[in-house]
Amino acid sequence: MTSTAPLRRTGGRSARVLDAIYTAVGQLMGEGKPDRLTIPVVAERAGVNPTSIYRRWGDIDELLEEVAVAALTKDGDRAPDTGSLAGDLQAWARIVLEDIGTPKRTRYLRAMVAARDGLAPDCPCLAQRRVMATELIERTVARGERAPSVEQIIDHLVMPLYGRVLMGHPTDQSDADRLAADVLALAEREVARTAGR
Amino acid sequence: MTSTAPLRRTGGRSARVLDAIYTAVGQLMGEGKPDRLTIPVVAERAGVNPTSIYRRWGDIDELLEEVAVAALTKDGDRAPDTGSLAGDLQAWARIVLEDIGTPKRTRYLRAMVAARDGLAPDCPCLAQRRVMATELIERTVARGERAPSVEQIIDHLVMPLYGRVLMGHPTDQSDADRLAADVLALAEREVARTAGR
Numbered sequence: 001m002t003s004t005a006p007l008r009r010t011g012g013r014s015a016r017v018l019d020a021i022y023t024a025v026g027q028l029m030g031e032g033k034p035d036r037l038t039i040p041v042v043a044e045r046a047g048v049n050p051t052s053i054y055r056r057w058g059d060i061d062e063l064l065e066e067v068a069v070a071a072l073t074k075d076g077d078r079a080p081d082t083g084s085l086a087g088d089l090q091a092w093a094r095i096v097l098e099d100i101g102t103p104k105r106t107r108y109l110r111a112m113v114a115a116r117d118g119l120a121p122d123c124p125c126l127a128q129r130r131v132m133a134t135e136l137i138e139r140t141v142a143r144g145e146r147a148p149s150v151e152q153i154i155d156h157l158v159m160p161l162y163g164r165v166l167m168g169h170p171t172d173q174s175d176a177d178r179l180a181a182d183v184l185a186l187a188e189r190e191v192a193r194t195a196g197r
Numbered sequence: 198m199t200s201t202a203p204l205r206r207t208g209g210r211s212a213r214v215l216d217a218i219y220t221a222v223g224q225l226m227g228e229g230k231p232d233r234l235t236i237p238v239v240a241e242r243a244g245v246n247p248t249s250i251y252r253r254w255g256d257i258d259e260l261l262e263e264v265a266v267a268a269l270t271k272d273g274d275r276a277p278d279t280g281s282l283a284g285d286l287q288a289w290a291r292i293v294l295e296d297i298g299t300p301k302r303t304r305y306l307r308a309m310v311a312a313r314d315g316l317a318p319d320c321p322c323l324a325q326r327r328v329m330a331t332e333l334i335e336r337t338v339a340r341g342e343r344a345p346s347v348e349q350i351i352d353h354l355v356m357p358l359y360g361r362v363l364m365g366h367p368t369d370q371s372d373a374d375r376l377a378a379d380v381l382a383l384a385e386r387e388v389a390r391t392a393g394r
Contacts, residue, residue, distance in 0.1 A: 103315065113363050114311035118300065120365030155357040155376060163360035164352075166310050168317030179352060186379055189386050 020046040021053065025067045026104075037064065037111075068112035069125055077128065079136040085145050086184050088136050093157050093176035096129075100165045113166060129158050140187075148187040156183050217243040218250065222264045223301075234261065234308075265309035276329040282337045282344060283381050289333070290354050290373035293326075297362050310363060326355050337384075345384040353380050 024046035028037055039060050043050035057063040080091035100109050112125075133153040140147035148156075157179050164171040221243035225234055236257050240247035254260040277288035297306050309322075330350040337344035345353075354376050361368040 110310055110313065113307055116307065116363075116365045118365065119367055126364065126366060151375065152379065155361075155372075156353050156379060159357040159360035160352040162364065163356035166313075166363050167323065167356075167359060168313045168315065169323060170316055175352075178348065182349065182353065182383055185383055185386050189382050 017046075017048055017052065020048060021063070022067055025063065039063070064111050065116075068108045077132065079132040081136075081139060084143075085136075085140045085147060085187060086180075088140070089153075089157065089180035089183050090177055092132075092136070093161065093180040094173055096158055096161050097165075097171060097173065097176045100162065101171065106165055109162070109166060126154065126158075129154060133158075146187050148183050152183060152186050156186065214243075214245055214249065217245060218260070219264055222260065236260070261308045262313075265305040274325065274329065276333040278333075278336060281340075282333075282342050282384060283377070285333050285337070286350075286354065286377035286380050287374055289329075290358065290377040291370055293355055293358050294362075294368060294370065294373045297359065298368065303362055306359070306363060323351065323355075326351060330355075343384050345380050349380060349383050353383065 021042060024042050025037070028042065028045060037060055039053045039057075040050050042060070042063070043053050053063065057066070080088050080095065082088050082091055099105060130150055133150045136153070137147040137150065160179055161171065161176065163169075164175070218239060221239050222234070225239065225242060234257055236250045236254075237247050239257070239260065240250050250260065254263070277285050277292065279285050279288055296302060327347055330347045333350070334344040334347065357376055358368065358373065360366075361372070
């Protein structure tokens with residue numbers, strides 16, 4: 001977790017420095033494993049004084065987490081709106097897998113997890129997905145369809161993809177589609193159970 | 198992944214050396230974050246020559262992965278056998294959460310994931326869970342109950358727990374119970390869908 005303001009809200013020189021730091025982290029992560037990363041190494045690559053990194057982030061783990069979050073959750077991202085729950089879930093599962101499944105993104109995600117110590121209850125990655133799940137559910141209900149819960153979307157669509165990618169379990173689009181179909185089945189089951197009331 | 202023989206099949210002095218190395222890794226992991234761990238540090242704590250660690254494991258990541266696997270999958274573990282699918286799933290979800298949810302085990306799991314580079318399709322952690330899921334399903338079918346698939350158990354019970362713990366998402370027994378209930382619902386839905394055939 002970080003308490004610093006997001007990059008996009010700062011301007012001018014400060015934004016350029018942040019951009020250089022983010023880019024340096026991205027390049028270094030792309031070149032090798034995160035355990036080679038230190039603040040002096042990032043500072044040299046970014047062409048900034050290490051002191052300004054220490055002042056803003058305290059340690060390399062906090063910087064890595066912030067960069068990982070920025071890489072994994074695009075600001076303004078919205079859940080797909082295809083006109084049906086089945087379509088929305090399938091499209092979203094594919095997008096999540098694309099987001100985290102490329103080698104570079106997987107490295108980010110693993111670095112983020114390795115930087116964690118204990119719980120991260122307000123992890124921006126998940127907070128963002130919960131907001132998107134809520135929007136998707138609201139649209140589904142507005143169409144008169146029964147919807148899964150936010151927890152069901154997080155636990156049965158998002159989390160299995162994160163777990164698989166983190167663990168290095170081979171995962172392709174057919175797995176994403178299967179997860180989406182199962183979440184749809186859970187939502188439809190709610191229809192069956194509540195129809196008799 | 199490691200190609201070395203498991204600890205328990207070696208005997209005598211060799212087994213004592215391995216035991217000392219495993220214990221040293223466990224102690225050091227328990228004391229702090231895995232990025233402080235190097236082979237010389239492990240060797241010093243275990244009272245062995247670093248050369249024998251380098252010879253057997255090559256690098257610290259391979260050693261960490263082997264220790265993590267040993268810590269997370271107990272040999273001979275079987276899925277719970279409570280007499281019903283509902284009971285088996287609930288008991289198993291609770292056991293998985295207990296296995297990986299303590300701070301020490303979570304540290305192991307994160308170290309294992311951080312040590313990964315690319316895919317690990319034969320990850321022993323998951324291979325073991327798949328064997329257990331298959332046994333659970335066979336018992337369920339033998340009782341005349343409809344069962345979920347192996348993939349459904351892995352993706353909707355095991356993976357969400359791994360994902361939550363790795364990401365640092367607060368997770369307790371009620372979450373484990375909820376996941377088990379959803380997997381049961383998926384299995385029961387198969388009854389409803391196939392009953393009309």
